[in-house]
Amino acid sequence: MVKAKTRKILLLPGDGIGPEVVREVKKIITWFNKNKSLDFSFTEELIGGASIDANKTPITDEVFFKSLESDAVILGACGGPKWDNLEFSKKPERALLKLRKELKLFANLRPAICFKQLVDSSTIKPEIVSGLDIKIVRELTGGRYCGEPRGIEPIENNQRKGINTHSYTTEEIQRITRVAFDLAKKRKNKVTSCEKSNVMEAGVLWREEVQALKDKEKEYEKIDLHHMLADNCAMQLLKNPKQFDVILADNLFGDMLSDEAAMLTGSLGLLPSASLGAKDKNGKIRSLYEPVHGSAPDITGKNIANPIATILSLSMALRYSLDLDKEADLLEAAVQKVLDDGLRTKDILSPGKKEVSTTDMGDAIVAKLK
Numbered sequence: 001m002v003k004a005k006t007r008k009i010l011l012l013p014g015d016g017i018g019p020e021v022v023r024e025v026k027k028i029i030t031w032f033n034k035n036k037s038l039d040f041s042f043t044e045e046l047i048g049g050a051s052i053d054a055n056k057t058p059i060t061d062e063v064f065f066k067s068l069e070s071d072a073v074i075l076g077a078c079g080g081p082k083w084d085n086l087e088f089s090k091k092p093e094r095a096l097l098k099l100r101k102e103l104k105l106f107a108n109l110r111p112a113i114c115f116k117q118l119v120d121s122s123t124i125k126p127e128i129v130s131g132l133d134i135k136i137v138r139e140l141t142g143g144r145y146c147g148e149p150r151g152i153e154p155i156e157n158n159q160r161k162g163i164n165t166h167s168y169t170t171e172e173i174q175r176i177t178r179v180a181f182d183l184a185k186k187r188k189n190k191v192t193s194c195e196k197s198n199v200m201e202a203g204v205l206w207r208e209e210v211q212a213l214k215d216k217e218k219e220y221e222k223i224d225l226h227h228m229l230a231d232n233c234a235m236q237l238l239k240n241p242k243q244f245d246v247i248l249a250d251n252l253f254g255d256m257l258s259d260e261a262a263m264l265t266g267s268l269g270l271l272p273s274a275s276l277g278a279k280d281k282n283g284k285i286r287s288l289y290e291p292v293h294g295s296a297p298d299i300t301g302k303n304i305a306n307p308i309a310t311i312l313s314l315s316m317a318l319r320y321s322l323d324l325d326k327e328a329d330l331l332e333a334a335v336q337k338v339l340d341d342g343l344r345t346k347d348i349l350s351p352g353k354k355e356v357s358t359t360d361m362g363d364a365i366v367a368k369l370k
């Protein structure tokens with residue numbers, strides 16, 4: 001059989017349960033290499049606390065440059081109590097912020113999928129969430145979290161003032177809108193853009209520029225575009241989440257809405273995410289894939305962490321960075337089949353289901369790929 005081109009994947013297991021869940025991803029990559037004649041070359045490097053311990057820095061230049069050269073980077077998690085007392089600029093999480101900033105990852109994609117097999121894990125009524133499948137596209141490098149001026153400054157009468165600036169340009173808004181529209185074209189063509197245009201000028205601009213892009217570009221003429229105030233979207237997500245397909249929001253509102261949507265699905269252990277940058281001159285998109293959860297120090301080393309969020313992060317990498325939609329479908333179907341068989345890690349266990357370890361869950365998913 002003819003081998004496909006080599007695709008470079010950089011694995012950054014990180015801290016806590018990171019190495020445990022990334023180990024299951026390695027099994028899947030190895031299976032694809034062996035059985036689908038794919039030529040993934042993967043290397044594994046330290047990041048976060050593990051890198052601080054070994055190299056005195058959360059990410060070395062060498063690892064950073066490797067991330068630039070990779071076709072996809074898959075991260076486990078960074079941080080944990082051991083490093084909590086370090087000053088802010090030296091904490092493990094700085095590695096993640098550096099990667100996001102330097103790779104110019106301006107788009108964050110988070111699916112909120114409620115597997116029918118796990119509908120009881122959600123706190124919302126089954127009929128509201130069963131079969132839910134939405135994607136939140138969050139702008140990641142602008143807005144309230146990144147705008148200047150920022151800081152805390154003294155003012156008169158011994159008082160202080162905290163300042164964060166919310167601003168977006170046409171270019172920043174249209175760049176993230178393209179990501180949402182392109183994603184919608186692969187799905188149901190429906191986008192709901194959220195802002196607060198009733199009280200914020202930056203919200204007015206957001207609404208106008210999103211609409212202008214749709215109106216001016218022929219390739220987006222079929223997009224069914226809706227505008228919604230972000231607070232209403234927060235309510236609608238609880239009331240009738242299946243009305244949404246792709247939700248587009250800025251950094252701040254996207255942060256809130258994606259956490260809310262995540263909890264509709266029941267468990268942190270199931271939620272993947274992708275952070276994407278712009279295409280470079282060779283058409284390559286810089287990207288970082290990671291589970292939404294953190295390093296879970298409370299369950300580290302017990303072989304009970306749910307590896308599905310990280311495995312589905314690999315599936316997003318196959319789809320969005322490696323152009324391997326069929327393989328992504330295969331992997332997602334394998335996850336579904338394992339859940340159909342009633343296998344559950346502790347975090348999603350319910351009566352009548354079989355509890356399995358992290359390693360068993362990974363093995364079961366690999367077995368269903370066949």
Ligand code: NAD
Binds near residue numbers: 290
């Ligand atoms: P967390 O996501 O690590 O854990 C929250 C709860 O969810 C814990 O009870 C944990 O056991 C459970 N959980 C998380 N992932 C799970 C999985 N895969 N399977 C089963 N249960 C799972 O959040 P936290 O406790 O607030 O943070 C712990 C550390 O992780 C902190 O140092 C934090 O800074 C870091 N963190 C890192 C990232 C990242 O690297 N992207 C994200 C969030 C938190």
